[in-house]
Amino acid sequence: MPNHINDLFSVLSSVGKFTAHDIQQFEQKAVLKHFTKGTELLSLGQISQAVFLVVSGSTYQFELDREEIEEQVIGLYTAGDWCFNHASFVSQRGSRSVIKAYSDVVVRELSIFSIHQLLASSPAFFQLGALLERGVDRLTYFNSANNAKEKYEMLVSKNPLLLQAFPLKMIASYLNIAPETMSRLRAKK
Amino acid sequence: MPNHINDLFSVLSSVGKFTAHDIQQFEQKAVLKHFTKGTELLSLGQISQAVFLVVSGSTYQFELDREEIEEQVIGLYTAGDWCFNHASFVSQRGSRSVIKAYSDVVVRELSIFSIHQLLASSPAFFQLGALLERGVDRLTYFNSANNAKEKYEMLVSKNPLLLQAFPLKMIASYLNIAPETMSRLRAKK
DNA sequence: AAACGCACTTGACAAAAGTCAATAAATTGG
DNA sequence: CCAATTTATTGACTTTTGTCAAGTGCGTTT
Numbered sequence: 001m002p003n004h005i006n007d008l009f010s011v012l013s014s015v016g017k018f019t020a021h022d023i024q025q026f027e028q029k030a031v032l033k034h035f036t037k038g039t040e041l042l043s044l045g046q047i048s049q050a051v052f053l054v055v056s057g058s059t060y061q062f063e064l065d066r067e068e069i070e071e072q073v074i075g076l077y078t079a080g081d082w083c084f085n086h087a088s089f090v091s092q093r094g095s096r097s098v099i100k101a102y103s104d105v106v107v108r109e110l111s112i113f114s115i116h117q118l119l120a121s122s123p124a125f126f127q128l129g130a131l132l133e134r135g136v137d138r139l140t141y142f143n144s145a146n147n148a149k150e151k152y153e154m155l156v157s158k159n160p161l162l163l164q165a166f167p168l169k170m171i172a173s174y175l176n177i178a179p180e181t182m183s184r185l186r187a188k189k
Numbered sequence: 190m191p192n193h194i195n196d197l198f199s200v201l202s203s204v205g206k207f208t209a210h211d212i213q214q215f216e217q218k219a220v221l222k223h224f225t226k227g228t229e230l231l232s233l234g235q236i237s238q239a240v241f242l243v244v245s246g247s248t249y250q251f252e253l254d255r256e257e258i259e260e261q262v263i264g265l266y267t268a269g270d271w272c273f274n275h276a277s278f279v280s281q282r283g284s285r286s287v288i289k290a291y292s293d294v295v296v297r298e299l300s301i302f303s304i305h306q307l308l309a310s311s312p313a314f315f316q317l318g319a320l321l322e323r324g325v326d327r328l329t330y331f332n333s334a335n336n337a338k339e340k341y342e343m344l345v346s347k348n349p350l351l352l353q354a355f356p357l358k359m360i361a362s363y364l365n366i367a368p369e370t371m372s373r374l375r376a377k378k
Numbered sequence: 379a380a381a382c383g384c385a386c387t388t389g390a391c392a393a394a395a396g397t398c399a400a401t402a403a404a405t406t407g408g
Numbered sequence: 409c410c411a412a413t414t415t416a417t418t419g420a421c422t423t424t425t426g427t428c429a430a431g432t433g434c435g436t437t438t
Contacts, residue, residue: 074332144252147393169416356385369386369387369425370424373425381436381438382435383434383435383437385433390428391426395425398421401417402415407412408411
């Protein structure tokens with residue numbers, strides 16, 4: 001994943017086969033938006049109406065505990081990542097998580113309406129279904145890891161860029177381990 | 190959840206508003222099928238072409254480790270539950286998990302094609318999206334639990350019927366805890 | 379009835395991870 | 409640029425969980 005997405009071609013190509021015309025269509029529908037650091041792209045209780053492709057900067061997604069104090073990180077996104085609340089988007093219920101800009105961020109926003117238009121314009125966009133599925137992959141990703149060390153090593157090998165983009169505290173929360181445990185894992189190897 | 194689903198009305202009503210005609214349509218498209226104990230409803234590598242509504246009996250879903258020996262349970266389903274591999278179904282890739290009949294089981298099978306037909310016949314079936322989403326809920330369900338005790342108590346309070354339908358060994362695997370740990374949790378309270 | 383397999387329990391111990399506390403390093407804001 | 413805050417590390421200790429092993433109860437088979 002590059003630090004900044006200049007060409008949509010490389011991003012979309014990883015999903016399926018698209019013609020130049022398809023990509024042009026996409027570019028038209030997926031409007032560029034800028035969010036300053038700390039802004040919420042999706043708020044608590046809000047119904048998700050769009051998915052975001054991170055162009056530059058980083059965003060994260062978190063849930064709140066009962067007292068709405070502790071933040072449990074459930075997603076970390078950098079340039080090239082698709083970021084959205086899958087549950088809220090698919091079922092059109094209020095979101096139980098928040099998506100927030102961790103830094104100043106540029107995204108391409110693709111609304112449900114635009115997705116329907118793209119689907120109508122070219123069958124290639126059915127591949128977007130696979131794309132949406134990736135949002136879930138992230139959540140179920142670390143299920144196969146049996147302990148903290150395995151989780152950390154999976155992250156290092158598959159998403160090394162996250163280590164530079166986010167503080168370890170957030171990464172520890174994402175992996176659902178104590179920051180001290182994470183710090184010790186790093187010291188060992 | 191009842192032990193046996195006689196009327197589709199109650200099942201569908203929990204998803205959205207359906208007319209008698211809608212339900213009749215559904216009944217026609219979702220064909221009844223019988224699987225004997227141990228039969229695979231979805232095999233490893235197979236691309237999921239349908240979702241199943243369990244009518245009676247029970248099914249389970251599991252992943253295999255690298256040596257294909259250890260089974261990691263990722264889903265337990267009894268009457269009234271929708272059972273399918275969300276990732277394979279949505280993205281149309283080969284399944285990395287297996288769905289198997291734990292007992293003799295009767296299901297209603299709803300193919301992708303039938304879903305498209307239902308969507309075309311009535312807008313009410315857009316609510317099926319929410320239904321499909323529930324498959325994911327199960328996976329992400331126990332993420333909010335911090336330890337084995339919380340996981341077990343969540344299961345007891347939300348899915349008590351599973352305790353009767355499946356051996357504790359499988360439930361322990363589903364919760365990703367050692368069967369001994371589970372046994373001790375039960376002894377305490 | 380005896381032998382067997384299987385699920386479950388229990389005990390003893392080891393390993394893993396969390397908590398609390400002190401400190402160091404880095405970042406931010408005035 | 410310095411003070412204040414946040415973030416990361418490290419040590420000591422506790423709690424939780426896993427592992428290994430032995431034993432019990434129950435149903436099935438022969």
